[in-house]
Amino acid sequence: MRKRWIGGLISLLGITTVGYAYSLVAATPEQVLLRPFACPDQPDVAAKNFQVLSVRKWDKGVVALYRGACPAHTKRLSNDPNREKLVLSYRVVKRTGREWHAIGSGNHHSTGSRSASKFIDYGVGKTSENPKHSPDLRRANQYAVFFGEVISPMVSAVEVTFNNGKILRDSSTDGLFLLVSSGASRVCDVRVLGADNQILQRDEIAPPTAQISQSNTCQPISGRL
Numbered sequence: 001m002r003k004r005w006i007g008g009l010i011s012l013l014g015i016t017t018v019g020y021a022y023s024l025v026a027a028t029p030e031q032v033l034l035r036p037f038a039c040p041d042q043p044d045v046a047a048k049n050f051q052v053l054s055v056r057k058w059d060k061g062v063v064a065l066y067r068g069a070c071p072a073h074t075k076r077l078s079n080d081p082n083r084e085k086l087v088l089s090y091r092v093v094k095r096t097g098r099e100w101h102a103i104g105s106g107n108h109h110s111t112g113s114r115s116a117s118k119f120i121d122y123g124v125g126k127t128s129e130n131p132k133h134s135p136d137l138r139r140a141n142q143y144a145v146f147f148g149e150v151i152s153p154m155v156s157a158v159e160v161t162f163n164n165g166k167i168l169r170d171s172s173t174d175g176l177f178l179l180v181s182s183g184a185s186r187v188c189d190v191r192v193l194g195a196d197n198q199i200l201q202r203d204e205i206a207p208p209t210a211q212i213s214q215s216n217t218c219q220p221i222s223g224r225l
Contacts, residue, residue: 029062029093029100037089039070040107047087058143058180061094065147065178067110086110088123090147092180103127103141108148119155119192119201120177122148126185144184150175154194161189163218188218 025032036050047068054065065088072083091105108123125145146160150172158177159169162184170177192201204218 025099025101032093032100032102033064037066037105054174054176054178056178059182063090063092063178063180065090065176090125090145092143119152120148120150120158124187142183142185144181144186146179146187148177154200155192156195157193159191159193160187163188
C-alpha cells in the first residue's frame with residue numbers, strides 16, 4: 001500500500017507542475033510537494049524541467065527529492081549566463097494534525113561526474129534557523145538531511161550517522177538516497193557500502209568551526225567500523 005501511494009504521488013507530480021498556485025501549508029502532502037523548487041541564490045527563479053525523483057516517508061511526514069536545471073550565472077555555479085546546471089533539491093514536509101507543512105528545503109549542484117573512482121554524489125542539509133521561532137518550536141522542527149544519487153553500480157547501500165546518534169541506511173534501489181533524521185542538526189559520518197557490507201567509501205563531515213556546539217557534536221569515529 002505504501003509503494004502504491006508513493007508511486008501514485010510521483011505520477012501526479014510529474015504531470016501537474018506548471019502554472020499552478022501552490023501552498024506550503026495544505027490539507028494533503030501532494031499540494032505541498034507539487035511546488036517547483038527555487039534555484040540556488042535565486043529565490044524568485046524556478047528550476048526548469050522540474051522532475052520529482054523520489055518521495056519517501058520520515059517519522060514526521062514525507063520528504064521529496066527533485067531535479068531541475070538552473071542558470072549557471074550564480075556565485076555557487078558559474079559566470080557563463082548561457083549555461084545551465086543540474087540541481088538536486090529536497091523538500092521536508094511535516095504533518096501537524098490534519099495539515100501538512102513544508103518546514104525546509106535545500107539544494108545541491110549535481111556534478112554529473114561518472115568517474116570510476118566516485119561512488120555517490122551527495123549533499124547535506126539541515127533546519128534553517130528562524131530567530132522569530134521559539135526555542136521549543138525550533139527543537140520540534142529540527143532535522144538533518146542526507147541526499148543524492150548513486151554513481152557506481154558497485155553501491156548496494158548508503159549508511160549515515162547523525163549527531164543525535166541515529167544511524168540510517170538507504171538501499172538506493174532506485175539509484176537515489178534520501179535520509180532525514182528528526183532531532184539531528186548535522187551529518188557526522190557517511191559510509192558507502194558494496195556487496196556483503198564492504199565499505200567502498202567513508203566520509204567524516206566536519207562543520208565550520210563557528211557552527212560547532214559543545215552540546216551537539218559528533219563523537220570521534222576515525223578508525224571505527
